[in-house]
Amino acid sequence: MTAKTETSANAAPAAPRKRSNTLLWIAGPALVLGVAGWLYFTGGRFVGTDNAYVQADQITISPQIGGRVVEVLVRENQPVKAGELLFRIDQEPLQIAVARLEAQADSVRSLLDGARNGYRGAEADLRSAQADMEHAQQQYTRVQDLRKRGLVAQQALDDAANTVASTRGKRDSNSAAVAKAQSTLGGLPSASNESLPGYKLAMAQLAQAKLDLSHAEVRAPVDGVIGKTDLQVGEFLSVGQPAMPLVATATLWVEANFKETDLTNVSVGQSAEIAIDTYPGKHWKARVASISPASGAQFAVLPAQNATGNWVKIVQRIPVRLALEPAEGAPTLRAGMSAEVEIDTGAERARYSHFFGGHNAEAPVASR
Template identity: 65%
Template structure:
């Protein structure tokens, strides 16, 4: 048998043998691989647009600027920089001695005002008596003038007697008018009546209000924390002089939230109340649960000092950013501390898809969105 015949026999034997397992595996991969890729691509297609995300987000907190409400020299600083404080804790104290002197001075003025108004009651009674006397005198002089005129018409008295009688009436009438004005003045000071209670008189109420103001200023000598928070950067030292309204230190609130600046094109399906996840750059891998609490009524550029004037000059369209406020669920923070100003990444689950199937099956109708209060 020739070698050529042997080769043909071997080839025939190999063709008659079954397909190796390796070739069958390759065929399965060629079929299953594209199918898996198609399923994954279909999943992403069906759920496309459900999540809106941005990395332009930061942790925010309310900040209170602690300022003096009365002028004075600082005698005690009870806190230091970066110290946590509770509402009502003493922050610093202004020298209370000048304010205490002002309170004592007003208390003395109240006593003096009481004495003066009580003396006005006596003045009122005296003016009433003087007015009665002057009115009686005027009536007497008027009767005398009438008699003198009758006698003068008969030629029984001289002209000088008539002139003296007229002068006496004029003088008595002036005295009566003066006493009447004094009585009206006393009545006004006593609120219209001599028996008006002291605490209802306007003059007494004025000095009482001044005393209340002096006591309020004295209470402001001790400056206390208005909220729970942490003291920021400060340089206040005992001996510093503070004017009214002068900033002393910042106080950052413990109430934190995240402000995400989303592109306007990413807010199509974002609604107040939707769930979100937040990841802070400081703590990679840890996610905080959050909720959309409000959406700004305008873009960030609208609140700038110089808003863009798009109706003038050459115009280039720029996608605007809309601030979205998210409240953070800190019940599962694993002991991690958030601080205002930290960078974060936000992802909002809108529950809606941009695909055709998603538009048919989305269960959240489009509703007008308004900015909500905090």
């Protein structure tokens, strides 16, 4: 009797334990399948890479004129503002050139004023010579008539003809003087000096000399930081010779090299999140600014030649440029820093993924 009672007592809790095991066997796989489905439907929305770096405009500062450096006002790693003086080139030869061309411009001005006065005088002489010639011609006609009637000697007729020829020569000489003065004035005797080609040339040369003098002071074109430089006083710089690098600080961006297989749903304007290795725990908001038209290999100095028999398919990397959004109090970023990028494409992986929080891939994240 006692044995039967113990058997019944042991069998009683066995039934609930069996039901609990059955629930675990059902709920466990269901939970795994649910998590797997969630990851499948929503996993294609975000794409990321750690092959990304902070980039900035790098400007090579070069002089626009040649000369000897007489002063260097910046040092390596020094922040500068746009318009700040970086170094100065010897100005004395340029100042001499400006003075010489100013004197040349004054000389041209005097020459043109003299030509204008000469033109007026030549015109007056021409009118006088024209009148003398007309009078001589009339006198010759009268003497010729008198000679036909035998009232004067042949000598008088010859003298009258000689007078006509002389006055005609004087008239032609004065006409040539008028033409010469008119040519000096560019064919426009009444025009001002500023409109004449010779004066324009002199003033253009003077303006170029003054511009060269202003270029003796080399200034920063943008806000930035001076890079590695060893420019010293006394060095001679030629036109366009690199003097020092300047890294701009106002235009920073991130260049991320994504696998080509990750760019299926990436488009310009989508939002992104960026983490910089230098600042753990800090994140920057960004947006896709542009996508390169070709892979990085296409821009290499020696592009890959795939038309050989030893070809091996390799997933290519496509550079994507991400514009950083302004963030107050954010740490300082420097060109070359390593970054990790994650882009929210908002893409659907299956037709029913909207039940799990997916969005229409045709609508960019930035527009929602």
